[in-house]
Amino acid sequence: MLQIQNIRENQESIITALKKRNIDAAPMISKVLELDEKRRSIQTELDATLAESNKLSKEIGMLFKTGKAQEANVLKEKTAGLKEASKKLGEDLNTTAEELQQELYLIPNVPHESVPSGNSDEDNEEIFKEGDIPTLSEGALPHWELAKKYDIIDFELGVKITGAGFPVYKGKGARLQRALIAYFLDKNAEAGYTEMQVPLMVNEDSGYGTGQLPDKEGQMYHVQADDLYLIPTAEVPVTNLHRGDILAESDFPIKYTGYTPCFRREAGSYGAHVRGLNRLHQFDKVEIVRMEHPNNSYQALDEMVEHVKNILRELKLPYRILRLCGGDLGFTSALTFDFEVFSTAQDRWLEISSVSNFETFQANRLKLRFKDENGKSQFAHTLNGSSLALPRVLAGILENYQTEEGIKIPEVLVPYCGFDIID
RNA sequence: GGAGGAAUGGCAGAGUGGUCGAAUGCGGCAGUCUUGAAAACUGUUGAGGGUCACACCUCCGGGGGUUCGAAUCCCUCUUCCUCCGCCA
Known part of the structure; x- marks a missing residue:
């Protein structure tokens, strides 16, 4: 399996090299890059949501500890929305990551420069x-x-x-x-x-x-x-x-x-x-x-x-x-x-x-x-x-x-x- | 196959709901000391994502659940250990 970072950085040379295998990798590569882009943007959003929710949880913990149960309960309500959002984002992330993985499995290794092109x-x-x-x-x-x-x-x-x-x-x-x-x-x-x-x-x-x-x-x-x-x-x-x-x-x-x-x-x-x-x-x-x-x-x-x-x-x-x-x-x-x-x-x-x-x-x-x-x-x-x-x-x-x-x-x-x- | 117990960082081993990515010891790395080494002492030391770099996020066998919050509670799977059965 090719490394996604490698594909990101060298897509042109990878496509050229894969031509030696008589395959046009361009559609696969762009699909992979698209999914990778999507995966990362979902990841970023999820991370931000989780960060917010972690922060609130800590505050709630502190409030309970200092006996301010009422204030804590107010915050609790705020977490409900975050929880729902992160659940959905988590599911999206999983599907996208899985799709990306499946696409990556389909791309063969990049031939060494000394490999001659040929059909059979x-x-x-x-x-x-x-x-x-x-x-x-x-x-x-x-x-x-x-x-x-x-x-x-x-x-x-x-x-x-x-x-x-x-x-x-x-x-x-x-x-x-x-x-x-x-x-x-x-x-x-x-x-x-x-x-x-x-x-x-x-x-x-x-x-x-x-x-x-x-x-x-x-x-x-x-x-x-x-x-x-x-x-x-x-x-x-x-x-x-x-x-x-x-x-x-x-x-x-x-x-x-x-x-x-x-x-x-x-x-x-x-x-x-x-x-x-x-x-x-x-x-x-x-x-x-x-x-x-x-x-x-x-x-x-x-x-x-x-x-x-x-x-x-x-x-x-x-x-x-x-x-x-x-x-x-x-x-x-x-x-x-x-x-x-x-x-x-x-x-x-x-x-x-x-x-x-x-x-x-x-x-x-x-x-x-x-x-x-x-x-x-x-x-x-x-x-x-x-x-x-x-x-x-x-x-x-x-x-x-x-x-x-x-x-x-x-x-x-x-x-x-x-x-x-x-x- | 049946009955019990267990799974935490390279290893050993704490941790039973919040400040825990996780004490401590060993090991590894760097340094001090030394002619050099050892010992001793000091510091450092998991992986992945993300970022120009930070921030931040995830991971305590795998998956799912409860909860504002899980290494810690529940379900399930896998593996290992002990005993029984079978057996080359």
Whole structure:
């Protein structure tokens, strides 16, 4: 959520920047400013009314104390009108503030200056590419065929017990997945991220805190009986760890990592591109989250990008990095880099990580602040990234590492797996 | 799930209708002293709105009510503690 003060002061530049997202924010902005104006004028009027009524109450108290009950009763009558007025003003204030809040929820984050304009993922800017694309032998298979051939992932079994998009990992497939999780967590810990195990269901406040609500209501599984949401990413519970906090400057940087299953309804996505592991309702992911001083957040973002690069290098997977264009940028993000692994057998790029700086957009909703050097409260910057999303990394490994003898295990994973080939 | 008790500032903990945004202690910050540190002493120290800056307004778990006036009384929700039940 954008800060109202920021909108007041920079409306022109905000509207210009939001054009990169292909939206004309001018009507929203002027509505917000209008409501803000209205809110403040009601507030001022209410304050004056309350001040008057507080003053009278004090006088009445004094009069009763000194035994002048009659004079007090005269004053009492005067308060009746004030009371009525302040009640009405209070109601107006609430409705206006609520309306303002709802409008503010609709405005996405302002893209960073480096974000290119564009309409869709076709306009994302490739900024880095690395790793050799393997030459596979004749008859190389996509991962869903490999999964069947070596009996390591069973999609039909998942359908039986739950439904489409909930695969069952078996034997060496399960072990490889667990190895990846452990390997990612170890790499993250090595880089100074503290491992956290967090709840997989969150309340509504947490959903609003990181921006999934109200924007992406339909994408989360909602447990209605208890009004809880299954997390779509560890970003939600981990970032909300500091909801409402006022940190000291010396608390920065705050670096967390966490492994969680993620649940996404992904309503309405079917077809060839969602086959196998490409898109699931439940998948595993290891996430990194940072809370930073605003002066340092872009350096932190670079560090996160470098960190993910290192992991992919070690796994020896061919990958590229994209700077997302305005049209593809997430609602809450100011700048996002996507990592994609090239899946040779599918002959396409698969998104495996997304690393973003939200600047103060989430912090404003979370009320996550810190005391600056002057002792003033300021919003912190929040960032997060996948390091990494499991299914597509798994798909990439299965497809790129397949040989006639079987699927080789990347060297760094062998100690975690306890075997070096799936055959 | 049943029965009782509780929720106050970073923490501990007073406050049961008016001068309480709230005593006191600890912690934090600044200073005095000291070669430096510690101790001691002095001062300072919640958040939000509003204003050029003041004034002023709101907040004592959340919401609602009584009253001229609520941290204090009433209703309700949530959470925590104790006991019982169930249970990985």
